[in-house]
Amino acid sequence: MISEKMKPLVNNNSAIRAMFEEGNQLKAIYGADKVYDFSLGNPNVPAPAEVKQAIIDILNEEESTMVHGYMSNAGFEDVRETIAQSLNRRFQTNFSAHNLIMTVGAASGLNVALKTILNPGEEVITFAPYFVEYGAYVSNYDGKLVVISPNTETFQPNLTEFETKITAKTRAVIINTPHNPTGVIYSEETLRKLAAILEKKQKEFGSVIFLISDEPYRELAYDGAVVPYVTKYYKNTIVGYSYSKSLSLPGERIGYLIIPDELEDSENVINAAAIATRVSGAVNAPSLMQRVIMRCVDAQTDVSYYERNRNALYQGMTDAGFTCIKPQGAFYLFVKSPVENEKEFCEAAKKYNILMVPGSSFACPGYVRLAYCVSYETIINSLPYFKKLGADYGL
Amino acid sequence: MISEKMKPLVNNNSAIRAMFEEGNQLKAIYGADKVYDFSLGNPNVPAPAEVKQAIIDILNEEESTMVHGYMSNAGFEDVRETIAQSLNRRFQTNFSAHNLIMTVGAASGLNVALKTILNPGEEVITFAPYFVEYGAYVSNYDGKLVVISPNTETFQPNLTEFETKITAKTRAVIINTPHNPTGVIYSEETLRKLAAILEKKQKEFGSVIFLISDEPYRELAYDGAVVPYVTKYYKNTIVGYSYSKSLSLPGERIGYLIIPDELEDSENVINAAAIATRVSGAVNAPSLMQRVIMRCVDAQTDVSYYERNRNALYQGMTDAGFTCIKPQGAFYLFVKSPVENEKEFCEAAKKYNILMVPGSSFACPGYVRLAYCVSYETIINSLPYFKKLGADYGL
Numbered sequence: 100m101i102s103e104k105m106k107p108l109v110n111n112n113s114a115i116r117a118m119f120e121e122g123n124q125l126k127a128i129y130g131a132d133k134v135y136d137f138s139l140g141n142p143n144v145p146a147p148a149e150v151k152q153a154i155i156d157i158l159n160e161e162e163s164t165m166v167h168g169y170m171s172n173a174g175f176e177d178v179r180e181t182i183a184q185s186l187n188r189r190f191q192t193n194f195s196a197h198n199l200i201m202t203v204g205a206a207s208g209l210n211v212a213l214k215t216i217l218n219p220g221e222e223v224i225t226f227a228p229y230f231v232e233y234g235a236y237v238s239n240y241d242g243k244l245v246v247i248s249p250n251t252e253t254f255q256p257n258l259t260e261f262e263t264k265i266t267a268k269t270r271a272v273i274i275n276t277p278h279n280p281t282g283v284i285y286s287e288e289t290l291r292k293l294a295a296i297l298e299k300k301q302k303e304f305g306s307v308i309f310l311i312s313d314e315p316y317r318e319l320a321y322d323g324a325v326v327p328y329v330t331k332y333y334k335n336t337i338v339g340y341s342y343s344k345s346l347s348l349p350g351e352r353i354g355y356l357i358i359p360d361e362l363e364d365s366e367n368v369i370n371a372a373a374i375a376t377r378v379s380g381a382v383n384a385p386s387l388m389q390r391v392i393m394r395c396v397d398a399q400t401d402v403s404y405y406e407r408n409r410n411a412l413y414q415g416m417t418d419a420g421f422t423c424i425k426p427q428g429a430f431y432l433f434v435k436s437p438v439e440n441e442k443e444f445c446e447a448a449k450k451y452n453i454l455m456v457p458g459s460s461f462a463c464p465g466y467v468r469l470a471y472c473v474s475y476e477t478i479i480n481s482l483p484y485f486k487k488l489g490a491d492y493g494l
Numbered sequence: 495m496i497s498e499k500m501k502p503l504v505n506n507n508s509a510i511r512a513m514f515e516e517g518n519q520l521k522a523i524y525g526a527d528k529v530y531d532f533s534l535g536n537p538n539v540p541a542p543a544e545v546k547q548a549i550i551d552i553l554n555e556e557e558s559t560m561v562h563g564y565m566s567n568a569g570f571e572d573v574r575e576t577i578a579q580s581l582n583r584r585f586q587t588n589f590s591a592h593n594l595i596m597t598v599g600a601a602s603g604l605n606v607a608l609k610t611i612l613n614p615g616e617e618v619i620t621f622a623p624y625f626v627e628y629g630a631y632v633s634n635y636d637g638k639l640v641v642i643s644p645n646t647e648t649f650q651p652n653l654t655e656f657e658t659k660i661t662a663k664t665r666a667v668i669i670n671t672p673h674n675p676t677g678v679i680y681s682e683e684t685l686r687k688l689a690a691i692l693e694k695k696q697k698e699f700g701s702v703i704f705l706i707s708d709e710p711y712r713e714l715a716y717d718g719a720v721v722p723y724v725t726k727y728y729k730n731t732i733v734g735y736s737y738s739k740s741l742s743l744p745g746e747r748i749g750y751l752i753i754p755d756e757l758e759d760s761e762n763v764i765n766a767a768a769i770a771t772r773v774s775g776a777v778n779a780p781s782l783m784q785r786v787i788m789r790c791v792d793a794q795t796d797v798s799y800y801e802r803n804r805n806a807l808y809q810g811m812t813d814a815g816f817t818c819i820k821p822q823g824a825f826y827l828f829v830k831s832p833v834e835n836e837k838e839f840c841e842a843a844k845k846y847n848i849l850m851v852p853g854s855s856f857a858c859p860g861y862v863r864l865a866y867c868v869s870y871e872t873i874i875n876s877l878p879y880f881k882k883l884g885a886d887y888g889l
Contacts, residue, residue, distance in 0.1 A: 380631065
């Protein structure tokens, strides 16, 4: 009874669900504190206190029919203007409310962007390792996802291969920085080179290629690392943002798209994106949370919490003999599996109650992802077991 | 730069936007209280007090990481179970959490249902007049919307024509009760006949035809009218519900799908619908609002407010000589235009600062829709102008 398009998604989902259920089983048997579950990217830092206060103030100060009511499909104008001004202050950009579409999180934002610009059969390029849902999003609009193989030295994008894979059918490129699952931040140099390739190929094919920058981890950068603002490097950039991680609101589904004036045919693209938000069924981003963002536009999650976790896990894993690059941002550590088949490695880790996600799930076999948005204690307590696990593989 | 599929939607949208902007212009010139804007279905009754209290209680009593966090794509299990039990109490159904998928409003619910079951080229039937967005939703999955012409005597569905339009390609039928734009409630007799036709045609074609019941207006029924629960009449029914109108939360995007155990292949359909919710980009229904529904499952909007409006507007319009059936539910009055071209009639009404939506927007020309989710004063103050408008047409 399931549509043909949903069938592979249903089949593929079973494996993820099996892992999730296995984790719950382990916790039931051994107790949650004896299971080292690094599988999920669900922030464990609570939303900043400003969020709670903002909600209460809104309920006391603003009209119910406005707070919970319909607004323009693009979102409340004052909310969008406030975010635009905040971005302009922080990144010396030049946005106004007009350039923002409030979305049901970044996932919905990417879907709105793709629905707006993508025709069946057109190609969307992304760089392995990548968030596996990109494939489903592109397939929603009958596009074809083209995957560039990983540069496992630096996990910066493999631009040499990228250049060869751009065709007349390439409609968009999706990047993700700071990056899930490697924690890499795309450097200014990377973005300049990437933009130069896109400019060249646009000329060569007489086409427009959109660069979609998926940025839910923008605020999670460590050691003072700068996350360059992508619209400054390439004019046909659409930014997808989410407050899921920056304000620990993943369940609330609140984010936005930036569509700059410099983008080709921007007036029409902005207009169509608002309509795409509506007809996709979202209609608009959740209204109360939009009002919350207006009051919390400069609030921040406790980045130092994740940074302490990163330091402890990176140190512990390298001490145990594992190979990994030190994440500059996000909350993931991407570790080289000591054996080629990393699924076997993930299985072996379960005997120490350690749960990790195989790199195959990110089109990058031979690696595993550890999500360190867990308690510090979980990390500290897991390290002796990682040491044993490493020893089992002769590390 | 817009995808081919979005282009007609963008073009079509301009007319609606023009009307919206014209309304704002009139209000700027004459003052909001001198403009009788019956064009929008945005509830003007505030959310019940229980909603505000529930939000504050949740923020004080529940964990931030849970309230604002990810949960199963289908929604929080305790929320779904609470809704199921409430439905069982009210409608003698037999649902459990398992049968519910929390959705980003009813619009998203319909999209999830269609994404789950519809293949390109398959047909979805609906009855004119109908909510125009159904066309966009069906086209999202490359289906074909087949429209049954209206029965303008009763505005119950035209079942004779319906039976002739069902083919081997018919995958689903969308009904909406209480009905936008007529206020009709589909009677038990209608549902029995409709179900009998579907059963017969399923046998004839060896197919499964899903009945999707779009029910955002379920709680808005007047004079003690009963809104039959559709799953009891036809086993392959999927219900789409929203709290937009029942709790005046249209901007919050919170609703659910019911997929009963009796539905063909229900286990797979339920599973696929949860995945469809995720990959469509919604991921899950907004989390805080889910928790609110759990605490407000038996809260109600002030139906008497809308009923008073209905009575005043229906009486006033019939007194002014217009022809319309008395709405049993929802908050719309569907009025016969005194001239065949109802767009001309809508234009003429603007000279009295009256804004109405042409029936053509619901595939039912010759009629106009008045949304009476406005203040009582707006209705009372508009009636002398409707009288003049009627007189202009010799009523």
